[in-house]
Amino acid sequence: MIRQFASLCLLFGTAWTTIPQHNGYNVVFSDDFNGDQGSAVDGSKWDHHVPNKNNNDEVQHYTYGTDNAHLSGDGQLYIIPKKKGNDWYSAKLLSVGKWTPGAGKALLFEAEIWVPNFTGSPDKFAGLWPAFWAKGNSDRISNPVKWPKNGEWDILEVTNKMSNQNQATLHFIDASGQHNGAFNGRVTYTGGKYHTWAVKVDRRKDDWKAQTLTWYLDGNQFYQVTGAMIGTLDQWKELAWSPFYIVLNVALGGGYAGNPTENTISGYDASMRVRYVGVYETV
Template identity: 60%
Template sequence: MPALSTSLLTLSLFLATASATIPAMSGYHVVWSDDFNGAQGVGVDHSKWNQIVGRTGNNRELEVYTSGTDNVRLSGDGQLYIIPTKSGSTWNSGRLESITSQSCTSGGAMVFQAEIWVPNFTGSPAQFAGLWPAFWTKGQNYRSSGVGWPKCGEWDIFEVTDKLSNKNQGTLHFANPDGTPSRNGAFKGRVTYAGGQYHTWAFKVDRRNSDWTQQKLTWYLDGTTFYSVTGAQIGGFTLWTELAYNPYYIILNMAIGGRHPGNPTSSTVSGFAASMRVKYVAIYKSD
């Protein structure tokens, strides 16, 4: 795996680009991306993104996702801003889901990657209580075939809250073959990062080994592995296909409150200081 780790580090730091701001990766090509280039204050490219509206009903969260540019807009200098806002007791925010979904080709590898800035949660500051920015995925069968969660599968690539302080948690969510979620959330790994800075977060599906038990899912922070799971660890081929063979789509959102971060308080800030900022998102596949 050193070669891929090196290529991911190059992806974060090297000067080569696949397009305006999408970094190149040796041995891979870009199959989908967004560099968020556009005029200041305009919305995202809706040929690439579904902008979710309303409440999702997930995790007892408080936010209402909106359709306009108050909560989701371009910066004008090649960034996406997802900005939570508060009006009275109502929290509004933004959630984007990629229209594309991608699967890893048999015998190949695939990387989902984004460069992201979030507020500095180090020390669990009260001003960021209840904020929950995330870069994650769901299996395409959730929205195309009505397969419920967690059987559809979920990769949590980057999700942080004030309760996690300066740690990100990468997690797999899935279901047993009978549909029970008894192993849901059993696989998770944390990494310490410097808050209030841009970092490159990546998730790789690697099916280049013909033995499915040796195939691997890997999480990266700035090109360095911080967690990985093999087919052997999952322990069942059906479960592994849910996680490594099926197509997945990208989600970028700023949730507010709920079971995991806890609810915001009177000290929680809203607006730009509480925003999630994304320089690019890209999906790569091996050549």
């Protein structure tokens, strides 16, 4: 997975980048976040999600403005949590598009992302919760299917409580009708550096039980779930045959992340930075 650099932009002195190409795959969606410093994300590709109420006992207020999500001017997206008074503000972006692999194909969701260095759980990062994940698009239809029945893939989900560990997780309704979040795998990464995170849903096996969902860090597999592990075809269809959309956000607080404190830093040093997002399907 080689990152391709475009020619130097002489007008601005900026090395614009393009997303990488992968052998055997076509790009079906991409955003390289090239644009003027401080400008908004492309509205044809991303929606801001500003719910009336947070999930998971989170404490942030999501906003529509560029104060909490904007382009860097050098080919990145910044999602920046900020404290104003006693309140925290951040951004949550949902891809307008949604994707699923065709029968006999594989689909890859991928992003190159920087998050703060949580190694050793320093107090200044308490409560931060940056994430790159995907949800089943059936929660956005006219008669929405509520979470977790629509399915969720957590690709990058890191917090200060987890130090330098990322946890990949599936959420769905199992055959007994209960929420199942027990499928998860952790990997160690180096914080404060850019890494490529990806999940691949692979339908190239005729037998659905042999089909897979696989997670990658910098091109190396660190977790995999098969249809056989999920157990029933209906649940596998929910997780692997249905359209999913991408979510990028920085939350604060909640039971998973722990709450921010008076020592939690606000602003650029607490941000999540994204160089590109790409969706790829096998030829």
